[in-house]
Amino acid sequence: MTAAARVYVDMVGDLFHPGHVALLQAARQHGDHLIVGVLSDETVASYKRRPIMTLAERVAVIAACRYADEVLPAAPYRVTLDFLDEHDIALVVHGDDITPEAVAEVYGPVAAAGRLRLVRYTPGVSTTGLISRVRTRPS
Numbered sequence: 001m002t003a004a005a006r007v008y009v010d011m012v013g014d015l016f017h018p019g020h021v022a023l024l025q026a027a028r029q030h031g032d033h034l035i036v037g038v039l040s041d042e043t044v045a046s047y048k049r050r051p052i053m054t055l056a057e058r059v060a061v062i063a064a065c066r067y068a069d070e071v072l073p074a075a076p077y078r079v080t081l082d083f084l085d086e087h088d089i090a091l092v093v094h095g096d097d098i099t100p101e102a103v104a105e106v107y108g109p110v111a112a113a114g115r116l117r118l119v120r121y122t123p124g125v126s127t128t129g130l131i132s133r134v135r136t137r138p139s
Contacts, residue, residue, distance in 0.1 A: 009024065031090065031091060036070070043074075081113060092107060
């Protein structure tokens with residue numbers, strides 16, 4: 001497959017971990033320039049727990065990752081074709097752990113246009129798992 005010039009991935013990026021790095025690395029392989037949209041604290045809190053790290057902290061850590069070429073703070077929850085056109089994005093990448101219902105809700109028009117690629121989710125590491133480890137670790 002010919003690499004798309006600009007690729008987009010959105011994420012929470014809380015407690016940045018190896019799974020996040022693997023997602024960004026896989027997304028970067030689909031193009032020449034990786035744009036990472038970081039969801040706001042309020043957006044994330046509307047569908048899961050509030051992030052532990054602030055938006056500014058998450059943006060700073062993600063921006064430091066060598067696979068990210070650009071970071072968009074407070075990215076939209078729903079990704080539209082207008083958003084892709086506005087930012088000259090050819091392709092959107094997401095982990096394959098997403099349900100078909102979530103694809104329809106968040107990426108519906110993008111998926112219908114054939115501009116969504118799912119990459120392998122990294123099993124065994126997640127922010128939720130890290131939080132659980134912290135809570136249950138003996139002192």
